[in-house]
Amino acid sequence: MALATNQTGERRPATRNTIQRALVLEAVQSLHEHPTSADVYEEVRAKHPNISRATVYRNLGVLADKGEVLRVEVAGGADRYDFFNxxxxxxxxxxxxxxxxxxxxxxxxxxxxxxxxxxxxxxxxxxxxxxxxxxxxxxxx
The missing domain is CATH 3.30.1490.190 (Ferric-uptake regulator, C-terminal dimerisarion domain)
Structure with a gap:
């Protein structure tokens, strides 16, 4: 199994680009206003009703770990995601x-x-x- 290094230097199994990941990235980019994971899920689900919440959330995590989106931690609130990474x-x-x-x-x-x-x-x-x-x-x- 191939290993990849994330932004914090951790070695994890390499992930392959998937259609679902591309859909999640496209949703983050189209929403523009620092969406929550729930916002991203609703955006993706509107076009692809069979996608699961877990798939969207998992792919947001992968995109953030890979540095393709920025995870913005909000004290007392839901994390937000930013396409400007x-x-x-x-x-x-x-x-x-x-x-x-x-x-x-x-x-x-x-x-x-x-x-x-x-x-x-x-x-x-x-x-x-x-x-x-x-x-x-x-x-x-």
Whole structure:
């Protein structure tokens, strides 16, 4: 059995590209607004009603492990998926819950500046800014 190395350096059985994986990737790309796994499932199922939820969720995991989509962890909420898989920051609207890309340079060197008294080896970072999106600001006026 062939082994492949994922983004974290783990060796796992190699996965082959499948039609289902292509459908899941296409759904993430078409949704544009950081969909949840449930959003992706509904999008794929609308065109291919026989696909299972487990197949969609498994393929999202494979795509994230391979770096083809970015998994955005949301504290207190469902993980989101982003077709723009280069490292970048996000903001979450506290009112509507939508996730937005932040247009600012990613600080690759930020981990070098972290000093940890517990001996933790920092290997990367995700930053989620909280605030109120323009649409919710407008609605609250």
């Amino acid at each position: 280069e490292p970048h920051y996000h903001a979450r609207c506290r009112q509507c819950g939508r996730i937005f890309d932040i247009d600012m340079p990613y600080r690759f060197d930020l981990t070098d500046e972290v000093v940890d008294a517990h001996g933790f080896k920092i290997e990367g970072h995700q930053i989620m800014f909280d605030g109120t999106c323009p649409s919710c600001q407008k609605d609250s006026r």
